[in-house]
Amino acid sequence: MEFLLIIVSAIFVNNIVLAQFLGICPFMGVSNKLSTATGMSGAVCFVITLATVVTYLINKFLLETFHLEFLQTIAFILVIAALVQMVEIILKKISPSLYQALGIFLPLITTNCAVLGVAITVVTKQFTFGGAPHMLGLAQATVYALATSLGYGLAMVLFAGLREQLSRSNVPEAFKGLPIAFITVGIMALAFLGFSGIV
């Protein structure tokens, strides 16, 4: 039951883009075409889940054990950067087709604040999924990261679909490009606001 709550909450109620404002730059940057949006979503999903598990373990067994919590920001960003590089190298070796699909998006992900954001959130924030506030365990943190990144993918794919339509419609000069995109996301966020209160 708790896992179900985490999943619904992370995908719909607290959608990472539309409610938490994380990862806006790539969200705006690669949502011009549905195909690139799907590719980026896949890469983000993979990296967020992996990075959260690794940083969670590092935080628990390294930083907390030696009372080095103040190094969290530096440690996490380095781990994420190294991880992305490693994923790139491994993927190139074992699955060239997947590398072809995700390859160009991987370097961009290091500076995607969604990755660092989720990693920091799961180790610092107390959650109240069905009961008293508590820190997430490893299994819950993994599910949270996976669901959050699925929410990212959902928002991105929906928005890319809208944007393909927008590119064919007649938009006033001053609204062209990013302004109309932001207004569209605003209306999407308004729709997602309807989910609040169900968890």
Next chain:
Amino acid sequence: MSKFGLITKGFLKENPTFVLVLGMCPTLATTTSAMNGLEMGLATMFVLILSNIVISLIAPVVPDKVHIPVYIVVIATFVTLLQLLMQAYVPEVYETLGLFIPLIVVNCIVLGRAEAFASKNSVWDSTLDGIGIGLGFTVTLVVIGIVREVLGSGSVFGWKFLAGDGILAFVMAPGAFLVLGYLMVLFNKLAKR
């Protein structure tokens, strides 16, 4: 570019939000009120100036292959310093801005200025660049914050001029996107003149 130009370019010509479109996450997330926008802007400016200074000093000796990781470590160091200072002296501000203080590390404005300006220019120019872009970012955040606060809670910098509540949606997520979108339209209109 003149020294004066370095300071003022952040407002219009190289405005980080409306022209460069960088650092969108804190821009949208922390502008629920004018005060929050101001605090976030100043926090980013602190990191921007210090990292610009250090990076312009070390850039000539950093090997080209590892320059991005080195810059990120420099930026992360100043962000950690900022976190500790804020926790010690202004804990309630640190509490409000929350996650977005550590996330200054991945704010593209900071790394962008390091890469595009500080690594190629003198210490003094880089300092001015940090102040200029930082000021532009702060002013923009305050403007967005004022608009959202007026519409959302009927107040400016906490001074309430309207009885009752405003349109709550403007304090919440949708309002952030809408206000930024319409301000961009306004900026485009004015800049075209």
